[in-house]
Amino acid sequence: LAKTTQPISMDSYEGQEVNITCSHNNIATNDYITWYQQFPSQGPRFIIQGYKTKVTNEVASLFIPADRKSSTLSLPRVSLSDTAVYYCLVGAPDFGNEKLTFGTGTRLTIIP
Amino acid sequence: DTAVSQTPKYLVTQMGNDKSIKCEQNLGHDTMYWYKQDSKKFLKIMFSYNNKELIINETVPNRFSPKSPDKAHLNLHINSLELGDSAVYFCASSQGPGGQGDTQYFGPGTRLTVL
Numbered sequence A: 001l002a003k004t005t006q007p008i009s010m011d012s013y014e015g016q017e018v019n020i021t022c023s024h025n026n027i028a029t030n031d032y033i034t035w036y037q038q039f040p041s042q043g044p045r046f047i048i049q050g051y052k053t054k055v056t057n058e059v060a061s062l063f064i065p066a067d068r069k070s071s072t073l074s075l076p077r078v079s080l081s082d083t084a085v086y087y088c089l090v091g092a093p094d095f096g097n098e099k100l101t102f103g104t105g106t107r108l109t110i111i112p
Numbered sequence B: 001d002t003a004v005s006q007t008p009k010y011l012v013t014q015m016g017n018d019k020s021i022k023c024e025q026n027l028g029h030d031t032m033y034w035y036k037q038d039s040k041k042f043l044k045i046m047f048s049y050n051n052k053e054l055i056i057n058e059t060v061p062n063r064f065s066p067k068s069p070d071k072a073h074l075n076l077h078i079n080s081l082e083l084g085d086s087a088v089y090f091c092a093s094s095q096g097p098g099g100q101g102d103t104q105y106f107g108p109g110t111r112l113t114v115l
Helices: none
Strands: A009-013 A018-023 A033-038 A045-050 A053-056 A061-064 A070-075 A084-090 A106-111 B004-007 B010-013 B019-025 B031-037 B043-049 B054-056 B064-067 B075-078 B087-094 B110-114
Touching (some): A033 A070, B019 B110
Antiparallel strands (some): B004 B019, B019 B075, B031 B087, B043 B054, B087 B110
């Protein structure tokens, strides 16, 4: 699993577009990029997955540059209910000794 | 309909006890997982299991053991509980064998408190 790096936290106002970037310099050829959302006291929930270029669903968009060493989750017109921790996961779950499977995540706080 | 369910939601117990957490998925998935989320909210995989292979995180003490009576269930048994075992434990499942493209579906979590 490629180690991922994300900002620890972000704040945004309601109605704005939020972009969260994840760096994964060691991504392997076969690795997909998956983003999960976790609300307090709940399990992570799948948001979006992609391999290259751009993917869009009803919730978010995922932008992946040609070198695939990073990816950006874009949340359009956020609301208070988007306040959560967002995790970037690359490839399969990592069973390595010192690695956090889901990275540190980005704690997004939406301000009214 | 609950896709991945866990019981109990809360578990409070004394050090040294043995306890189990149950997990069931009704998605027809082939692979199930157990994760531990500590007080800093770091998620770390403990086990991955399908009918062919059990993968164990080498950092997990052997006091923890997964038991799968069938494809839809993966229970977590913990022997001789320690204070450091206090955490939230999440069960998850995925359709495939846990490879690069598999999406995982998580249960609601079990908050374990060891006194």
